[in-house]
Amino acid sequence: MPELLQTSSNVWRAERADEFAIIIDAEDYFAAARAAMRSARKSIFLVGWDFDASITLGRPGECFEGPAHVGDFLLWLTQENPNLEIRLLLWNPGFLSNWMKLSNLPYLLRWKLHRQINVRLDGNHPVGSSHHQKILVIDDAIAFCGGIDVTAGRWDTRKHLDNDPLRKQPNGTAYGPWHDASSFCAGPSAKALGDLCRSRWLSAGGEQLVPVDIPHEPLSIKGAISFGPLTLGISRTSPAYGDEKGVTEIEQLYVDMIMSAKRAIYAESQYFAARVVAQALARRLSEYDGPEVVLINPVKADNWLGELAMDTARARLTEALRLHDPHGRFRIYHPVTTDGVPIYVHSKLMIVDDQAMRVGSSNFNNRSMRFDNECDVAFEAGQDRHLSGKLVQLRDSLLAEHLGVDSDDVTLTIERTKSVIEAIEALREIRTEDQPGSRPTLVPYRTPAISDLEQWLADNEILDPEGPEAVMEPIESRGLFRGQLSIPSRRKFRPAER
Structure with a gap:
């Protein structure tokens, strides 16, 4: 395996x-x-x-x-x-x-x-x-x-x-x-x-x-x-219920994939509100030679409850990650149409270097890690150069879709700049009020102003609990920023042949 x-x-x-x-x-x-x-x-x-x-x-x-x-x-x-x-x-x-x-x-x-x-x-x-x-x-x-x-x-x-x-x-x-x-x-x-x-x-x-x-x-x-x-791995989230124990394979897979990254993590998700994911990213971003992280998110959730819970948690986690990103390797982008209309991102996909990927139903939120029933599939390229090449092709095809350019342009720009973030910045179309767009593009996330109520709801995970047991916890025991989860040390994953 x-x-x-x-x-x-x-x-x-x-x-x-x-x-x-x-x-x-x-x-x-x-x-x-x-x-x-x-x-x-x-x-x-x-x-x-x-x-x-x-x-x-x-x-x-x-x-x-x-x-x-x-x-x-x-x-x-x-x-x-x-x-x-x-x-x-x-x-x-x-x-x-x-x-x-x-x-x-x-x-x-x-x-x-x-x-x-x-x-x-x-x-x-x-x-x-x-x-x-x-x-x-x-x-x-x-x-x-x-x-x-x-x-x-x-x-x-x-x-x-x-x-x-x-x-x-x-x-x-x-x-x-x-x-x-x-x-x-x-x-x-x-x-x-x-x-x-x-x-x-x-x-x-x-x-x-x-x-x-x-x-x-x-x-x-x-x-x-x-x-x-x-070889395809199947991962699940299933909350503890009755005589059934909780299953957190998806959460562990996210952490293991983040810890295995060497150069770049590319992810698309409907939300960014999972404490365990943020803590794993914080560890990697603080490393001198850690990977770049590019996250594609919608501008905002597609319902008022999501805006109240998920969007606020995203703002709080993003600001917290800035403190752990001294090298500036973390970006969130939103795709927009030629006319600047936000494209709603519902995909749940993650690609690590040219080595591994997962796709499925789970989002970057606490519910998907421990509270809802989810299913993802994943594979690792290992030393298979064909699979490694296909992973790069998939990532660059997705970026090309979002940027409104040819996939080859993305690949060549990443090769030239040695950076996914620099390539995005070189290829994305800058919009101004007096200069309308000529193609789709990616726009950077900007942290919005947050009310005291929204901050309290997000920080205490009122609408995004980490599992059935968290629902019954006293509020003072909850929170996006409580304690430190056990993040595994960086294992040496088998490298691909170059």
């Missing part, structure tokens, strides 16, 4: 992926999900935080085999294949948002009475926790794991155009640009994700299910960055 991934600490299982690929943004993901579901012969397992039956599963306005809307498409698949079993596992407290939507109501009774479609709402977790995994498994042969839910407001292209006429809610209302990411795998790793889905299904009150053994031909995914075969 690659040295970074350890089943005793930071991964649940490490399995062979006959093929692994990263899918950027929902235009390609929805198209791939539709093709994968169409190929299903026995089983479709869809696990998610949110779901909207009325969205188009694919490019809006395109002609499809079968109905465009995902709710009708699932019904059509059962008509085409009487042996197909479809299971949807969604977050139970999301019942009102999931099933009281007018778009979902027409399907509720039809699916409840359908012999081939079974829906369960997962509430087997502590009060205040959520089921946040986003997984799709087809016949235990191919699978997707990432940050994209099959719901409204997610579809967008990598161009993130201003006023894209196709970017609309099912009711016709336009929404803003949205950046996201998922992954695809085939082979034993897909079966392992199927095992995880079956385990969650059972804990949510479903029946004991047996694995499916139906081989599939590799799926060709338009726009995906393919890595080929590799």
